[in-house]
Amino acid sequence: MIISSIAAASLALIGGFLSAPGLVDKNINQVYPATSAPPSSQAQTLHRSLWIADLHADSLLWQRKLGEKGNGHLDLPRMAQGNVALQAFSAVTKTPRKMNINRNDGDSDNITTLVMAQGLPPATWNSLLARATYQAQQLHQLAGDSQGTLRVIGSRAQLRSFIAARDKNQHLMAGWLTLEGAHALEGKLGNLDVLYRAGYRMAAPTHFFDTELSGSQHGMQKGGLTPLGRDWLRAMEQRKMIVDLAHASSATIDEVLRLAKRPVMVSHTGVRGTCANGRNLGDAQLKRIAAQGGLVGIGFWNTAVCGKDVQAIARAIKYTVALIGVEHVAYGSDFDGAVTTAIDVAGLPRLTQALLDAGLSPAQIRRIAGENVRDFLLKNLPDDDA
Structure with missing residues (x-):
């Protein structure tokens, strides 16, 4: 959810251009101060036994050395601290200035300034497709x-191999590539193959503005799928790429659910039942997504959960579990998405404690914390090795 503060921070960064490449990241990917006691020994023991997966992080955007502990919400050392097995790394390629959750056009772009300020290759300055392929390469x-610590997952076979290896070595981690808005196709459906070859296995049709494919919940028109968007949906399903409905307009959600032959994900969202705003999903939408075998990732930031602590995240998760069933709920943190979150990835044991305090059972927490994502991907990723 790259918020409008990226524009101001990017301008400050470009003033010094390459002299302070971590300024944007440090200023806007922050964590609220903890307000609760540290996790109990019971919660810590449970947490160490979990198979944890998160559906959304924008960490590749910031050109941070993710192999070292640093700024923001996520890097490999802190993933290890948080006992994360599988992390979705999403590529952000364009966001509008003065961004908000209600109404944006696509006539401006914060990310151009950011990639130039961070010294990315010139090909990324004007091409959204190049930005996506560059982040995949990263x-x-x-x-x-990583000396074998991190793997990139692109198929069911690779995921099965990773699961078996991690059963023997809990220090292993994996990432998989997702795309925040199919405007990175640059209007050409043939570019979907470019993105697939780069490793992308999930994509949303929109982000914060209406695209050639569909309306955004935050766009000007908020329409449904365009003819190109309907072709895109068929092409995604032919390749067994997963459709992400985060940020999609209500009309797009309705149309995708009517046409889709495979389950969809919503990688990072809140629910209006605990946090009523236009960014979040209503009960009827949640029920339809679940009825078709879909998965909903609950976010960790204030707009998603109407709170600045892990208790607010747990409240949203508990509500969603009660509404659609535990098997359809997951984590969708939005780490490093230019938001302030209740925890960073190393703080995940605090969320385990909050879920226990909210009355969820260890078996339910296991499903929510990662087993649902693991099993969904084992069914819905491409069969072949990527």
Whole structure:
């Protein structure tokens, strides 16, 4: 959810251009001060036994050294501290200035300033597709430099292999590539194959503005799928790529659910039942997504959960579990999405404690914390090795 403060921070950064490449990241990917006691020994023991997966982090955008502990919400050392097995790394390629959850056009772009200020290759300055492929290369490079600690997952076979390896070595981690808004296709459906070859296995049709494919919940028109969008949906399903409905307009959600032959995800969202705003999903939408076998990732930031602590996240999760069933609920943190979150990835044991305090059972927490994502991907990723 790259918020409008990125524009001001980017302008400050570009004033010094390459002299302070971490300024934007440090200023807007922050954590609220903890207000609760540290996790109990019971919660810590349970947490260490979990298979944890998160559906959304924008960490690749910031050109941070993710192999080292640093700014923001997520890096490999803190993923290890949080006992994360599988992390979705989402590529952000364009966001409008003065961004808000109600109404945006696509006539401006914060990310151009950011990629130039961070010294990315010139090909990324004007091409959204190049930005997406560059971020994919960054994740593959991170895995290559990790001495086997991190793997990139692109198929069911690779995921099965990783699960077996992690059963023997809990220090192993994996990432998979997702796309925040299919405007990175640059209006050409053939570019979906470029993104697939780069490793992307999930994509949303929109982010914060209406695209050639569909309306955004935050766009000007908020329409449904366009003819190109309907072709995109068929092409995604042919490749067994997962459709993400985060940020999609109500009309787009309705149309995708009517046409889709495979389950969908909503990678990072809140629910109006605990936090009533236009960013979040209503009860009827949640029920339809679940009825078709879908999965909903609950976010960790204030707009998603109407609170600044892990108790607010737990409240949203508990509500969603009661409404659609535990098997359809997951974590969708939005780490490093230019938001302030209740915890960073190392703070996940605090969320385990909050879920216990909210009355969820250890078996339910296991499903929510990652087993639902693991099993969904085992059914819905492509069969072949990527």
